Amino acid sequence: MSSSANRLLLLLPTTTYRTEAFVEAATKLGVELVCASERPSTLEHLAPDSLVTLDFADPRASAETIARFAARRPIHAVVPVDDQTTVVAAAISQRLGLKSNSLPAAAIARDKHAMRRCLAEAGVPVPRFRLVRLSDDPAARAEEVDYPCVLKPLALSASRGVIRANDAREFVAAFHRIAAILENVEARLPDEARQALLVEQFIAGHEVALEGLLVGGTLHVLAIFDKPDPLDGPFFEETIYVTPSRLPEPAQACIAAVTRDACSALGLTEGPIHAELRLNERGPFVLEVAARSIGGLCSRTLTFGTGLSLEELILSHALGRPLQSLERERRAAGVMMIPIPRAGRLASVHGADEATAVDGVEEVAITMHPGQEVVPLPEGWQYLGFIFARADTPDAVEQALRQAHARLHFAIE
Numbered sequence: 564m565s566s567s568a569n570r571l572l573l574l575l576p577t578t579t580y581r582t583e584a585f586v587e588a589a590t591k592l593g594v595e596l597v598c599a600s601e602r603p604s605t606l607e608h609l610a611p612d613s614l615v616t617l618d619f620a621d622p623r624a625s626a627e628t629i630a631r632f633a634a635r636r637p638i639h640a641v642v643p644v645d646d647q648t649t650v651v652a653a654a655i656s657q658r659l660g661l662k663s664n665s666l667p668a669a670a671i672a673r674d675k676h677a678m679r680r681c682l683a684e685a686g687v688p689v690p691r692f693r694l695v696r697l698s699d700d701p702a703a704r705a706e707e708v709d710y711p712c713v714l715k716p717l718a719l720s721a722s723r724g725v726i727r728a729n730d731a732r733e734f735v736a737a738f739h740r741i742a743a744i745l746e747n748v749e750a751r752l753p754d755e756a757r758q759a760l761l762v763e764q765f766i767a768g769h770e771v772a773l774e775g776l777l778v779g780g781t782l783h784v785l786a787i788f789d790k791p792d793p794l795d796g797p798f799f800e801e802t803i804y805v806t807p808s809r810l811p812e813p814a815q816a817c818i819a820a821v822t823r824d825a826c827s828a829l830g831l832t833e834g835p836i837h838a839e840l841r842l843n844e845r846g847p848f849v850l851e852v853a854a855r856s857i858g859g860l861c862s863r864t865l866t867f868g869t870g871l872s873l874e875e876l877i878l879s880h881a882l883g884r885p886l887q888s889l890e891r892e893r894r895a896a897g898v899m900m901i902p903i904p905r906a907g908r909l910a911s912v913h914g915a916d917e918a919t920a921v922d923g924v925e926e927v928a929i930t931m932h933p934g935q936e937v938v939p940l941p942e943g944w945q946y947l948g949f950i951f952a953r954a955d956t957p958d959a960v961e962q963a964l965r966q967a968h969a970r971l972h973f974a975i976e
């Protein structure tokens with residue numbers, strides 16, 4: 564590859580946690596970044612060759628904007644960092660003739676109803692589901708479903724608006740709560756995603772997340788994370804992720820196989836995927852396959868080969884550079900996404916030093932600042948921060964994360 568094929572467009576929603584990790588990776592790899600965001604940066608006029616404003620909700624217009632830009636300064640790869648930008652990334656890549664997921668595949672993976680339909684048709688195990696319109700009478704719909712069920716928006720993430728209902732009364736309450744969330748959501752969603760929600764059978768079981776990289780249609784499993792906290796609702800707060808998984812090898816192989824089938828059914832072929840599955844006596848069920856890498860700061864748990872970060876792998880792959888190793892380091896690692904216990908204003912945070920001192924804990928990153936309004940699930944989507952740990956075993960990692968969390972105190976007024 565000529566050294567000039569080196570300019571990469573990074574699609575960074577203003578709300579993302581992922582900027583620092585990708586910028587750091589680009590610096591290490593000597594990649595020239597062009598960063599696009601949906602709000603104009605105050606610095607844009609100073610750096611017109613590296614900062615661009617795009618309307619992520621309008622893939623076609625974004626593709627045209629970048630095509631004009633690229634006529635002047637060629638772009639060699641496009642990387643979306645979050646759910647909000649996967650479709651626009653595919654549209655831009657298609658317009659520029661770059662290798663990427665197809666636009667239909669990216670769009671299906673971004674719409675929970677379209678994804679369910681596609682996977683079910685292909686015989687990939689998913690929960691039973693149905694679409695409910697916000698114009699429907701919730702009391703009537705509530706009589707037609709089996710309980711427990713889960714109601715969720717079609718295109719939000721981080722478990723935002725995902726609510727379990729055990730009976731018709733809870734169904735109606737969840738319906739109204741999600742309708743209110745969709746009314747107030749700041750992200751620009753497609754019309755369909757504002758006017759309907761998905762109702763699914765609740766799948767009991769052990770939940771895992773699979774981080775993978777698709778290269779020419781082949782899925783490479785980078786890591787399987789256990790989520791050891793019970794996720795039984797009514798809201799589904801993600802807390803602890805630990806890798807490697809403690810599930811028996813055959814169960815992990817089965818999870819990888821089902822995720823592979825899901826990627827082929829969706830037509831995803833290039834770049835990172837983040838999948839969530841539940842495993843019970845009936846086998847694995849796919850809850851989600853997103854065409855992006857792991858969210859928040861969680862990728863800090865992953866190191867490959869001789870110390871490469873996940874973002875370095877993603878950028879290298881996008882630019883068509885050779886990938887040295889997709890092998891994760893041998894040590895167990897984990898993260899706790901620190902949940903928001905209740906709504907209010909964050910007054911102060913104590914105990915970060917004590918938490919960092921726990922054996923195995925590498926870092927405590929508090930990402931919300933005093934004075935900030937904090938909103939718990941199901942309306943919120945942020946975390947108070949992240950705790951990272953590494954140890955010889957997954958059990959030790961999990962214990963370290965729990966001990967560290969117990970030492971933290973968040974005063975919320």
Ligand code: ADP
Nearest residue numbers: 690719720721722723763764765766794799851
């Ligand atoms: P998001 O994309 O916002 O993360 P998901 O559809 O992945 O939304 O759901 C978030 C979480 O809610 C899942 O990780 C899981 O814990 C729980 N959940 C979602 N759907 C179901 C289901 N059908 N059965 C059981 N749990 C579910």
